[in-house]
Amino acid sequence: MRLIGKLAIGTLIGTTLTLAAGVDASAQEKQITLGFSQVGAESAWRTADTVSVKTAAKDAGINLKFSDAQQKQENQIKAIRSFIAQKVNVIAFSPVVESGWEPVLAEAKAAHIPVILTDRAVDVKDTSLYVTVIGSDFVEEGRRAGRWLEERYKNDAGPVNIVELQGTVGSAPANDRHAGLIEVIKSDPKFKIIASQSGDFTLAGGKQVMEAFAKTYGKQINVVYSHNDDMTLGAIQAMEEAGIKPGKDVSVVSFDATKGGFQAMVAGKINVDVECSPLLGPQLMAAVKDVVAGKQVPKRIVTNETVFPMNVAAQILPTRKY
Ligand code: AHR
Secondary structure, eight states: OHHHHHHHHHHHHHHHHHHHHHHHHHHHHHOOEEEEEEOOSOSHHHHHHHHHHHHHHHHHTOEEEEEEOTTOHHHHHHHHHHHHHTTOSEEEEOOSSSSSOHHHHHHHHHTTOOEEEESSOOOOSOGGGOSEEEEOOHHHHHHHHHHHHHHHTTTOOSOEEEEEEEOSTTOHHHHHHHHHHHHHHTTOTTEEEEEEEEOTTSHHHHHHHHHHHHHHHGGGOOEEEESSHHHHHHHHHHHHHTTOOBTTTBEEEEEEOOHHHHHHHHTTOOSEEEEOOOOOHHHHHHHHHHHHTTOOOOSEEEOOOOEEEGGGHHHHGGGOOO
């Protein structure tokens, strides 16, 4: 009896161990591997986006292979090819520019690896090359800024001379924030974009471009329309060095609504900040899981965003998450 009892217990333990090992093995087999190619680390926005993606992957139990492209398309293409070679389950990336993606996306499709675009879109004829785009509506952001300008200058005969600090040349937010502004102001000839140049979404770039604008156009400038907060903070430094009071002598319109942007609004140096949320990680991980599970995912997932004028900045600043 005792021997039988021992055997029974031994068998039970053995079975339990085998079952546990089996569960572990299948859990491991099921862990999703996501290859993610990030644009770079050009801005506070980007840093917050990277943190959001990494944290959300960890929380979702997704194995993340993260690659920083240092704002170069060729690095993103290399990273995507490497993810294909590693046979990841899903590839996600924030494309540095809009064009030139067909060949590498066709390679991912041929390898049956779904691609999710996050933050920025690509310009391809065959939209089956990607599953979905998760991120902001940059054209609408530009329109929102344009409407703010219309309201601000509604009783002003003009001319309203705008200098534009553009983001990275060929990127979706640079193209679209420009297009959205034009769409709104084109019907009113008093608005004139007198100069437009790229500061590559960086503080140093914004400062350099604004120094040149201040030298060339000086007091003619009524509005600085800057495609992100980092460039705006650089432009503020350049204006102050040139004896121009940002927020007073000129209206400063910015994008992102980062803590740095809010602090500048509280200091009276940015007049309006159009929100663009970098906290895309949780939505991305949910979409990755759905795609792997074979569920239908909407082709476009637009982030919910708003506009913050300077007068609400002090009250809202403590609640900002990035
Ligand atoms: O694609 C989003 C843009 O890229 C943000 O406005 C900017 O700060 C970032 O670098």
